Structure formats: C-alpha cells, structure tokens
Amino acid sequence: EAQVTQNPRYLITVTGKKLTVTCSQNMNHEYMSWYRQDPGLGLRQIYYSMNVEVTDKGDVPEGYKVSRKEKRNFPLILESPSPNQTSLYFCASSGRDRGNSNEQFFGPGTRLTVL
Amino acid sequence: RKEVEQDPGPFNVPEGATVAFNCTYSNSASQSFFWYRQDCRKEPKLLMSVYSSGNEDGRFTAQLNRASQYISLLIRDSKLSDSATYLCVVNGAAGNKLTFGGGTRVLVKP
Secondary structure, eight states: OOOEEEEOSEEEEOTTOOEEEEEEESSOOSEEEEEEEETTTEEEEEEEEEETTEEEEOSOOTTOEEOOSSSSBOOEEESSOOGGGOEEEEEEEESSSSGGGSOOEEOOOEEEEEO | OOSEEEOOOOEEEETTOOEEEEEEESOTTOOOEEEEEEOTTSOOEEEEEEOTTOEEETTEEEEEETTTTEEEEEEOSOOGGGOEEEEEEEEOTTSSOEEEOOOEEEEEEO
C-alpha cells in the first residue's frame, strides 16, 4: 500500500529534551516536506526537500532541523523543544521535483506536546 | 494580509442543499491551485486541482478567477459525509512552496 508513515503519532515531552519525528514514504517520491498545523494559523511549511541531500527552509524553520540522507526518509529533529512547538505535525511527499504541481500525500500526523 | 485567506465558517448546510465558498490569494504570480479536504484533524487529502477554465468532479465544481485572485468550491446535493474542513492551497511564486489557507468548515445536517 502506497503511504506516508510518521512516528510517533503522539508524544508528550519536556522542554529541552531532543526528539526526532520520523517520516517515511514508499512511493519513490522526490519531494518531501514537513508542516505544522495550529488553530487559526492553518498548515505552515517548516522545511522541504526536493531530493536526497537537498533541503530548504519553509515559512517557519526556526527550532527545527531536517535531513534527507535517503530518498524514502525525511526526519524532523527538534534539538531543544520549547512549549511553542506544541502542535500537530504532518509530513508529506509528492512525485515531482516541483512538488507544487503534483498531489501531496500526507502522513497521519504527529501530535506533539512540549511541557 | 495573509497570503491565502478563507472564511473559517462553519457553513451549516441542510442535506441535499448546495454550498459554495471562496478562497482569496495575494500573490498574482501563483500558478497552481488545489482544494484539499481534512477530517477531524486527520491528514489532508487532495479533493481536486483547480484549472483555469474551471473543472467539475461529480458534485464538486471548482472555479478560478485570476483577475480577482480567488478560487471557489461548490458542492451540490450535499451529503452528510461532505462534513469536513476544506483547505485552499496555492503554490507560491518560488514554485515549490505551497501555501495553505486556514480552511473552511462545512457541516452538513440531516
């Protein structure tokens, strides 16, 4: 089954404790991205990657890191999480380098709470 | 002004009725437009792309008005299962950047 998977689905952590949210897709997509969704603010792009070893900042990259060492994986790293990073996070992938022209497939989401 | 704006609703719609709502965008260089559907904080899923000439997919019709910089979605013969949040998505001038609207919530009631 073609899908985007994220882990963990739910996480409660404390300020400053490094964490990684994994994202994996099995559709051989070049383009992957991370979004956060907050009430009243909609989905905002954090980082995106057009291919292996190619990443770029989205609208709200502060406090986040990403890596793209393999085509299928695009982990999101919070080196020192803070309460304002409490949010619902989505990973997405699409099949072209120019991801805007093609359907984005989203993972199921990761609900993160930072205390 | 937000890059992509939507009326958050909710639009309370009787079952079987027609509902329509718009989305405005600020970047006149935007090239691609989409409607996504999101249920109860689950992942968004593509409903339909929006083409310059307008397009229809079953009970759903999407229109693009470049002059006034808005897109619209019309749902005919609303079903209870159409209850969801509809996200307007626009690509930016940079090409790879998708900007999402805040969503319009639709509630279809018996």
